[in-house]
Amino acid sequence: MDVLYFAWVRERIGLPREKVQTEAATVTDLVEELIAREPRYAAAFADLSALRVAVDQQLADFDAPLAGVREVAFFPPMTGG
Amino acid sequence: MRVSVAEAPFDVGREVAEFSAGCSGMGAIVSFTGIVRDLPEAPLEAMEIEHYPGMTESALEDMARRAIERFSLGDALIIHRHGRLAPGETIMMVATAAPHRKDAFDAAEFLMDFLKSRAPFWKREITAGGADWVAAKDEDEDALARW
Numbered sequence: 001m002d003v004l005y006f007a008w009v010r011e012r013i014g015l016p017r018e019k020v021q022t023e024a025a026t027v028t029d030l031v032e033e034l035i036a037r038e039p040r041y042a043a044a045f046a047d048l049s050a051l052r053v054a055v056d057q058q059l060a061d062f063d064a065p066l067a068g069v070r071e072v073a074f075f076p077p078m079t080g081g
Numbered sequence: 082m083r084v085s086v087a088e089a090p091f092d093v094g095r096e097v098a099e100f101s102a103g104c105s106g107m108g109a110i111v112s113f114t115g116i117v118r119d120l121p122e123a124p125l126e127a128m129e130i131e132h133y134p135g136m137t138e139s140a141l142e143d144m145a146r147r148a149i150e151r152f153s154l155g156d157a158l159i160i161h162r163h164g165r166l167a168p169g170e171t172i173m174m175v176a177t178a179a180p181h182r183k184d185a186f187d188a189a190e191f192l193m194d195f196l197k198s199r200a201p202f203w204k205r206e207i208t209a210g211g212a213d214w215v216a217a218k219d220e221d222e223d224a225l226a227r228w
Binding site for chain 2: 004006007008054057058059073075076077078079080081
């Protein structure tokens with residue numbers, strides 16, 4: 001699936017998007033897989049309460065299932081307007 | 082209903098005039114315009130706005146549809162810019178049209194409250210001292226509770 005990062009999450013991880021091969025059942029499982037990869041992911045995902053997630057471009061919770069999902073995005077709380 | 086997410090500047094007066102012209106039978110048109118504000122503590126060189134192409138447009142369309150339904154609007158308009166903006170530049174606007182003013186004002190507030198914390202935009206302030214991501218405010222999250 002495509003995994004996208006925005007704002008300071010993008011800066012900490014060092015790229016805006018990547019393809020990830022995963023069998024993760026939920027967003028939390030995916031986060032744990034990413035954290036296990038490299039310290040930069042651990043730095044970005046250190047405090048999940050400071051992050052928001054969108055699954056297929058809809059805001060979701062971290063326990064959201066990933067079956068059939070094409071795109072997951074991680075970002076800080078939004079500051080529009 | 083129209084939603085626009087673009088880097089280019091827009092003319093607020095012309096947008097309001099065109100929006101109003103398309104709203105026959107509506108007694109109240111409300112518009113709100115957001116401007117890049119200079120900072121009191123350090124001069125702001127620029128505001129950079131990042132967004133999530135695709136999700137941004139669908140989130141704004143969803144907000145506009147909900148506002149139209151909830152406040153029985155004749156129409157709604159949301160324009161939001163992204164990219165690098167200088168102090169004093171227009172960031173965004175909303176306009177709402179309703180038979181009476183209360184619904185038009187309330188719908189504009191509703192749209193602004195949701196735009197603040199449910200539309201995938203991220204602001205970064207550029208000053209001589211560096212670049213800082215703007216933190217979301219608790220009060221913006223709390224503002225959603227009234228809807």
